[in-house]
Amino acid sequence: MTRLGSYPGDQVVRAFTEAGWRFSRQKGSHVILERTGYDATLSIPVHKGKDVKRGTLRDIIRDARMTVEEFVSIV
Helix, strand or coil, rough: CCCCCCCCHHHHHHHHHCCEEEEEEEEECCEECCCCCCCCCCCECCCCCCCCCCCHHHHHHCCCCHHHHHHHHHH
């Protein structure tokens, strides 16, 4: 099992856009991504100087129907 690292929000957004998600909108410091054929949207916190917490990132990866290994290979 691959260990999930800690990544800044903008890097997480880039990884999901490479995985086929597209920018929908931004509300405050959260970027909202969506993908055709998926009911869920991804809300990614992009706070300056802070990384996305591992538990939050793991939940976002699960909502995207990806595995941690798939995510880490993109990042």
